[in-house]
Amino acid sequence: MSTKEFLDSLTYDQLVFCHEEAGKLIAIQRQKAQAIVYCVTDGITNDGWYRASEYEKAAEHLLRIYKDRFVEVAARFNERPCGTQYFEEQLPSIEVRFIHEADWKEWFPDHPFEPAPHIKRGDE
Numbered sequence: 001m002s003t004k005e006f007l008d009s010l011t012y013d014q015l016v017f018c019h020e021e022a023g024k025l026i027a028i029q030r031q032k033a034q035a036i037v038y039c040v041t042d043g044i045t046n047d048g049w050y051r052a053s054e055y056e057k058a059a060e061h062l063l064r065i066y067k068d069r070f071v072e073v074a075a076r077f078n079e080r081p082c083g084t085q086y087f088e089e090q091l092p093s094i095e096v097r098f099i100h101e102a103d104w105k106e107w108f109p110d111h112p113f114e115p116a117p118h119i120k121r122g123d124e
């Protein structure tokens with residue numbers, strides 16, 4: 001049973017309880033250490049995830065896929081110009097993400113958790 005199916009099966013009072021408990025758990029998770037990861041993405045598809053210590057591999061990955069993707073997007077743009085933001089959104093880039101230890105263990109099971117130095121975030 002999926003989480004959505006489970007939630008659909010609950011009564012109103014059960015949903016309120018789950019909402020309150022989930023809020024408490026989320027608050028606890030926000031206080032826990034996070035790790036920095038780099039994501040090679042085109043905004044829709046995440047093509048690769050790299051630990052902070054592998055930032056050079058993320059750059060190599062981006063360079064490896066960028067030229068072919070740029071040529072493809074530029075050719076379409078030259079034939080039928082559109083907004084420049086749309087053009088830029090189709091190109092791969094590297095995004096930085098902060099992830100919690102549970103996600104780390106799932107994505108990098110063979111590597112010990114690498115907590116980032118504490119950075120004050122907007123919600124703190």
